[in-house]
Amino acid sequence: MNSDLDLAAFNAAALKRQPYDYVVVPSFVKPAAFSEIVAAYPPIDKPGSFPPSTLDCSARFQRFLQELEAEPFRKAVEQKFGLDLTGKPTMITVRARTRSKDGTIHTDTESKIITVLIYFNQSWDVDGGRLRILRRPDRLDDYAEEVSPYGGTLLAFRRSTRSWHGHEPFEGPRRAIQLNWVKDQATVDRELARHRVSAFFKKLNPFAA
Helix, strand or coil, rough: CCCCCCCHHHHCCEECCCCCCEEEEEECCCHHHHHHEEEHHHCCCCCEEEEHHHHHCCCHHHHHHHCCCCHHHHHHHHHHHCCCCCCCEEEEEEEEEEEECCCCCCCCCEEEEEECCCCCCCCCCCCCCCCECCCCCCCCCCCCEEECCCCCEEEECCCCCCCCCECCCEEEEEEEEEEEEEHHHHHHHHHHHHHHHHHHHHHCCCCCC
């Protein structure tokens, strides 16, 4: 079975060290696979992050998620960031819509080791919603790089007390899959339980934001 992931491009991409460790890989999802996954993306009409178990995921979409969690990509991430993720659990969430209040500056929670974001928008022609690698916690306009969320682009970074990131406001469709390696299974259980509860109440209330 052919891989959906361009691991050669990931391996060749430079790890940037300032303002923290991160890597950007355009077209990390191979073009043919990107088109298939966009077509297979689960229907989500609410903002927020959803565990795949709460969504109507096709076999094609699930196959992609399984490859993200498989050993070849884990080893590539280990080599890129110079760490050992053996035995560290993973957590995946899926997003399809962004609210205008989303994108505020944050570092991700301390329980996360590596954050990987992969974008499944076919184009991006607006200013808002472009994720910024920030140099400071209080200025969205002081950034090292801005990442447009389209075309299977990958952004991966090592979580730290300085891994500030955010984006200018955007409201509307913005598809992204987030994969995290986290410190322990308790973190996975706690976070996925929280997301499942949120997803449940969003289904009950069609007007929930």
